[in-house]
Amino acid sequence: MKKERPFSELIPFLPEGTFDSVVPYFQDHTIHLTLTRERKSVLGDYRNPSRDTPYHRITVNATLHPYSFLITLLHELAHMLVFIRFGNKVMPHGSEWKNQFKEMLIPYIGKKFFPNDIEQALLRYIQNPKASTCTDTNLYKTLYRYNRTDDLKTLVESLDIGSIFRTEEGRLYKILEKRRTRYRCEDLQNGKMYLFPAIYEVIRVVKDE
Incomplete structure (x- = not known):
């Protein structure tokens, strides 16, 4: 059985000053968050409750830098809120999810949580959020500059x-x-x-x- 961890263990994974705005999602909903090893094809995912697992399940790559981690976490939390409201009656990345994700990202804009280049890329991105930041070339390249990676x-x-x-x-x-x-x-x-x-x-x- 996986051991439960305190919310505070999320702090090092998030941009400075954002923890207090993220933790209420976990206080208001029963969420099992798993931090995984690096996955090339996916940064995070969401699974809705089922008979065998009656809680929301979210995974996020633990190797992401804090800016990508926050964006990915909010992406998956948006899926959760859309499921709570609409169930399986809407498309995974349809207008309901886009509006929800946009609504969740906007409070982080203009607060110095992100470097200016990421914030400018986010402002363009939230006009029509895509299924993955990897499919928005401008945002992906901007976030990539902050990757913790080797020089080669x-x-x-x-x-x-x-x-x-x-x-x-x-x-x-x-x-x-x-x-x-x-x-x-x-x-x-x-x-x-x-x-x-x-x-x-x-x-x-x-x-x-």
Whole structure:
């Protein structure tokens, strides 16, 4: 059985000064929050109560920096509030969720909780929130600047044409050309061509590697 932890353990994961505005969600609702290892395809998720688990379940990647962590947590809490109000009668990222998420983000704007560049990206983002911050290129790139990562990790778009990079799976690619929001790259092991999104995270290969 998982051990319950005090709310205060959330403080290091959140931007300074935001804990007091987040904790009421957990006081007003029965939520099991799980902090997980890094997941590339998802930053967080929400599961509504069921017969076997009669409580709200939220997971958030523990590796996120505080700004991404808060945005992701509010994203999932918005799902919870929409479920409480509408059940399963609305689309997961439909207008109900967009309005709820926007309503929850606005109080954090203009309070110095976020750096100016993130705040400006958020202001544009909340005009029409997407299903994931990863699908909003501008917001994703802005948040990425604050990632706690090693110096060799970068986005494909940050590399020059002709550069070589390595994926986490260990395969080597060479950037051949840019095609709008994607880059055509050659797999140096088999010579096949692949398209990588501009904001795909890779490991730069230095010349003596």
